[in-house]
């Protein structure tokens with residue numbers, strides 16, 4: 001069963017929505033973004049989050065010790081590195097925390113994914129390359145770049161309730177990750193969160209399997 005991550009939560013209402021629909025992960029963005037939250041905002045939001053839902057912290061080239069602090073204070077349960085972090089950075093981070101690390105790669109060619117698979121992170125995340133933007137683009141990438149042997153990866157980039165079934169059946173991700181596709185006017189939209197999670201469950205039910 002593909003897991004679900006709803007990223008970019010920043011209001012108490014967003015927490016109430018995810019508590020109702022129970023994704024596996026949510027994301028707090030600590031990088032420059034319209035979805036950015038401060039450490040104190042994230043602490044308050046995390047306090048209202050169901051214990052069964054894991055909170056990922058999304059970072060872009062952040063100082064390692066900033067991430068370590070958030071982990072030690074249990075504000076985040078998973079680290080998502082969404083910038084140009086290299087292997088040395090990941091190793092240094094992993095020496096200091098027990099939380100799993102997701103490393104995002106934004107492939108332009110197949111080889112970028114092969115290089116990503118060599119990272120010592122616990123998971124790889126595949127997202128869309130878009131000049132000048134690290135993430136949250138709302139645009140899908142060419143899934144045919146994903147090698148057959150890739151596993152344990154998060155699939156992101158322009159997912160929504162209409163394309164996620166196809167994404168799961170073609171790419172077989174460990175988790176589908178969404179931000180823009182569950183927003184209206186820049187804010188999380190309860191109807192879209194519900195529709196997305198239902199679409200994931202339906203894809204997994206086997207109903208669509210013969211069509212792909």
Ligand SMILES: O=C(O)c1ccccc1N[C@@H]1O[C@H](COP(=O)(O)O)[C@@H](O)[C@H]1O
Nearest residue numbers: 007033135136137138156157158179180
């Ligand atoms: O969401 C953001 O604003 C963001 C900013 C900087 C780095 C990553 C960000 N979000 C991640 O982007 C992907 C895809 O989002 P979308 O569904 O295409 O909008 C997802 O992994 C988010 O965690």
